[in-house]
Amino acid sequence: MTDRPLRPPAAYENPEFLDRREARTLRILSEYLEPESRLRDQRVADTIVFLGSHLTPRGDDAEAAVAAARRGDGDMAAAERLATRARYYEDARELARRLTEWSKNLGQGGEPRRRFVVCTGGGPGIMEAANRGASEARGRNIGLNIAIPGEESDNPFITRGLSFQFRYFFMRKFWFLYLAKAIVVFPGGFGTLDELFEVLTLIQTGKLKKRMPVVLYGRPFWDDVIDFDAMVRHGTITEGDLNLFRITESLDEAFDFLTAQLKAHFLGDPGGTPDLG
Numbered sequence: 106m107t108d109r110p111l112r113p114p115a116a117y118e119n120p121e122f123l124d125r126r127e128a129r130t131l132r133i134l135s136e137y138l139e140p141e142s143r144l145r146d147q148r149v150a151d152t153i154v155f156l157g158s159h160l161t162p163r164g165d166d167a168e169a170a171v172a173a174a175r176r177g178d179g180d181m182a183a184a185e186r187l188a189t190r191a192r193y194y195e196d197a198r199e200l201a202r203r204l205t206e207w208s209k210n211l212g213q214g215g216e217p218r219r220r221f222v223v224c225t226g227g228g229p230g231i232m233e234a235a236n237r238g239a240s241e242a243r244g245r246n247i248g249l250n251i252a253i254p255g256e257e258s259d260n261p262f263i264t265r266g267l268s269f270q271f272r273y274f275f276m277r278k279f280w281f282l283y284l285a286k287a288i289v290v291f292p293g294g295f296g297t298l299d300e301l302f303e304v305l306t307l308i309q310t311g312k313l314k315k316r317m318p319v320v321l322y323g324r325p326f327w328d329d330v331i332d333f334d335a336m337v338r339h340g341t342i343t344e345g346d347l348n349l350f351r352i353t354e355s356l357d358e359a360f361d362f363l364t365a366q367l368k369a370h371f372l373g374d375p376g377g378t379p380d381l382g
Contacts, residue, residue: 136276140269144284147267151371152224152247152284153204153363155197156300157231157291160190167191193291193323194234196356200289200322201238201246203360209244211372221286221367222247226277227259227268231291236262249277278303286371287318287363292326308349309342318366319350320359327352 113119122128144150167188174184201223208221223239225232227248239246240262248263250270259268271277278300290301301321307313321327336342353359 132272133276136271136273137279140280143266143269147245149222149245149247149267150284151220151286152222153201153208154281154285154288155201155223155225155231155235155291156281156288156293156297157193157197157234158293158297159226159228159230159232160294161194161197161230161234161291162187162191163234164191164195190292193231196322197231197234197289197291198238198241200356200359201235202242203238203356204363205239205242205244205246207360207364209242224249224281224285225263226250226281226296227263229260231293233260233262235289236260240264249280251277282307282313285317286315286367287320289320289322289359289363292323292330298331305346305349309346316366316370318363320363321350321352322354322359324352324354 116122123131167184167190170184170187174181204221205223211220222245223235224247225235227236227250232248236246236248237260245264245267246262247267248259248269250259250268251274252270252272259270269280271280281300282304288304290297301319304313304317304319308317308319333342333347337344337347351362353362
């Protein structure tokens with residue numbers, strides 16, 4: 106008896122083909138359709154996006170560094186800088202926890218959708234902090250990871266079934282913004298600044314129709330890194346553009362501002378959310 110030849114794989118099951126240049130359109134479309142399908146199944150229609158550095162240390166790591174420096178094992182100035190940065194980790198964690206608890210209480214009136222779910226880039230640092238805070242409030246949360254050589258995998262606090270992996274930055278950015286009803290930006294590097302300025306550009310140019318509050322958290326960082334007033338003086342933005350965001354150093358102010366804006370512009374407004382049905 107002669108062996109029958111193996112059946113070739115279907116094109117959609119052929120990883121060699123799917124990784125070729127000719128299949129790029131399929132990959133891009135998959136990064137739209139697959140997240141849409143999962144988010145619809147989970148009834149997620151509104152998110153609060155947290156952006157910030159993946160290098161932001163945890164509070165307990167900073168405390169350990171300070172304690173070691175006090176014992177003479179390490180540089181105290183460096184340890185204190187670490188502790189300053191770690192404060193943003195703990196503030197992101199607490200803000201995400203508060204917003205998640207607030208959002209969960211909105212469902213008591215029979216709201217069918219999962220409202221204002223915390224969403225991050227899925228990695229360590231500020232992203233981990235926000236996912237962690239939402240998880241500690243027993244709320245669902247989302248991680249939109251990007252495949253980068255040498256980068257860590259998703260953090261352990263993302264809700265199972267809501268961790269996504271993207272090949273393309275622009276598709277990841279699309280999902281950051283498509284369901285977002287508010288954005289909180291903590292101190293960060295090139296990636297954080299890129300995401301922030303894209304959001305501000307879309308709001309400024311009217312391409313983003315929804316009224317979306319943007320909070321820049323950490324006044325010393327933002328005042329030092331970006332001189333928005335200088336941009337006004339140089340005529341590259343207008344005075345009114347400074348109203349597109351709010352800078353704060355206060356956890357309470359950030360929470361009160363965000364919840365007030367979300368109540369004013371999205372609660373009770375069925376047109377304020379994209380149709381995922």
